Amino acid sequence: MAQRIDYENYIFILYLFNRLKVGGGRMRTAKLLYLLEDDLYRNNMIGPTYVMKRYPMGPYNPEIASDLKNLGDNTFLKVKPVYYDKIDDFADVYSCNRNTTKFLKSIEELLEENSEIFEKLDSLVDIYAKKKGEELKDLIYSLKSTGRNQVSINDYQEQTVIINPKNLSNPKLRFYLDEDWYDTVEVLLNPDLYYGLQQGIIDAQKGRFTNELS
Amino acid sequence: MSDVLPVIYTKNFQYNFKQIPEKDQKRIEYDLTHINKQDILRQGRFKGELNYLRKMRNGDFRIFLTYCADCYEEFRNKINCAICDSENLERIIVFFIYPRKKLYQPRKFQQIDIAKIEF
Numbered sequence: 001m002a003q004r005i006d007y008e009n010y011i012f013i014l015y016l017f018n019r020l021k022v023g024g025g026r027m028r029t030a031k032l033l034y035l036l037e038d039d040l041y042r043n044n045m046i047g048p049t050y051v052m053k054r055y056p057m058g059p060y061n062p063e064i065a066s067d068l069k070n071l072g073d074n075t076f077l078k079v080k081p082v083y084y085d086k087i088d089d090f091a092d093v094y095s096c097n098r099n100t101t102k103f104l105k106s107i108e109e110l111l112e113e114n115s116e117i118f119e120k121l122d123s124l125v126d127i128y129a130k131k132k133g134e135e136l137k138d139l140i141y142s143l144k145s146t147g148r149n150q151v152s153i154n155d156y157q158e159q160t161v162i163i164n165p166k167n168l169s170n171p172k173l174r175f176y177l178d179e180d181w182y183d184t185v186e187v188l189l190n191p192d193l194y195y196g197l198q199q200g201i202i203d204a205q206k207g208r209f210t211n212e213l214s
Numbered sequence: 215m216s217d218v219l220p221v222i223y224t225k226n227f228q229y230n231f232k233q234i235p236e237k238d239q240k241r242i243e244y245d246l247t248h249i250n251k252q253d254i255l256r257q258g259r260f261k262g263e264l265n266y267l268r269k270m271r272n273g274d275f276r277i278f279l280t281y282c283a284d285c286y287e288e289f290r291n292k293i294n295c296a297i298c299d300s301e302n303l304e305r306i307i308v309f310f311i312y313p314r315k316k317l318y319q320p321r322k323f324q325q326i327d328i329a330k331i332e333f
Contacts, residue, residue, distance in 0.1 A: 005318050070318055106263040183269055183276055184260045186315060193312050196230065197264075197278060200309030203224035207296030209307075210223050213231055213243050 007185045008175050009067060011107070012036070012048045014076060014100050015118060019125040023080065023095035026065045027057060027133030031140060034059040035128065036121050037163050038146050046174040047117045051164045052147075054156045058137040059147075059163070068094055074191055075099050106188055107181075114175050216250045219281070220305045222297070227308050234275070234313070242272050246308060254281040254306060266292045267309070278310040 016032060017024070024032075033048050040047045052059035069092070072079035078097040081090040104111065111118055128136060140146065141153050147162035149155070156162050177185060187193045203209070223231075231239060257268045257279075266289035270277040280293070283303035290298050295307065 005315065007318070010318065067318075073319075107261075109262055180258045180261050180269075183258075184262055184264050186276075187260070187264065187312075188262075189318065190315065193315075196226065196312060197310045200224045200226040200278065201293060203226045204293060204295045204297075204307060204309060208225040209297065210225060210228050211221075213223060213228060213239070 004182075005186075006049055007177060007182065007189060009048050009050060009063075010071060010076075010189060011110075011185070012121070012175075013064075013067060013071060014096070014104060015111070015121060016125070017077060017094060017096040018100050018104055019122060020129055021096065022129070023078075023093040025082075025091050025093050025133060026068055027060075028136060029068060029094070030060045030064045031058060031133060031136035032124060032128060033064065034140065034163070035124050035136070037165050039120055039124065040117065041148070041163055041165060041168060043120075044168065044170075044172040045117055045120075046165045046168055046171045046176075047120070049165045051166075052162045054153060054158055054160055054162055056158070058140050058153060068092070074189065076103060076189065103188055107185065110177075110181055114173075116173055117175050216252060218248055218250050219254065221246050221249070221308060222305060223308045224310070227310055230311050234311070238273060238275065242275065242277070242311070245270075245272055246277070246306075249306060251281070251283075251304075254279075255284065265289075274314045275311055276314060277308060279306055279308045281306055 012033065013029065016029065030050075030052075033050060034052050036047055037050065037052065050061040050063060052061055068077065071077045072092065072094060075097070076099045077094045080093050080095070082093045083090050128139075131139065144152055146153060147156060148164065148167070153162065187197060231242070234242075254268065257270050259265055260267050260269055260278075266280070266285065267278045268280060268284070270279060280289070282298070282305050285293065286298070286300065286303055
């Protein structure tokens, strides 16, 4: 049996970049997703399900970097390597493109069904869109109560879990794809599947059929 | 029990079908050629922009198909099938098959700009 992929997290990333309209790296993405998870956790809701641990630069989960890379490689985000003096190296900056918008348009109905959760992300973007990753980190460090224990980030030990959304028992709302939406998103987010389906439709339109398989 | 419905496959389906393991081929071919009206109406639909397609789960495979009688009223303009015929709606058209993904990962081949793909 194929393992379930958390396509929900990919949807949150794409939605975030589509709302931001400006580019961002993995740090900025992680901090905004953390702020969303924290806000939802306090409101007994589950959105993205990244288990955030305390890293030197604040709450983070390395899966965010690989998810961003996958979305970039699959052309759902634009990727631009940018040189940073601070690290004396290049780092990828992601931003939305036509595919981001097209994908979100094709799941509009799903986003509407879960508008209460996505409106939380809208509000966060309205407040923090102009803040850089570093500024968001400082902001999170300045919070007096955050995460599962509702204490300052400084009170969590390095590498310990700050928040694990899946641990929330009896959530009021949870963004979780049912089987039909899961199968749909799986196709929409995989260009080779989407392209294969398109070829099938074109065959039907052009009358390229067969009655036999062997 | 109602009669088994005739099945028509796109060439694309036929090509993809031949790429899957033989033991899966046999099972899938058997299942497709034994579908009746009740069976097809029990299959779920994709959602959003793919809502005109029904999906059949077979092991780790997903199959995209339509039942013409079901498609004709609501969705025929979305697919624009060359053989669409109001006098011949008791049949199934199978478009595509894929193995369910184990990982979401970068494509290994040529990148495709999905914004350019129009149905």
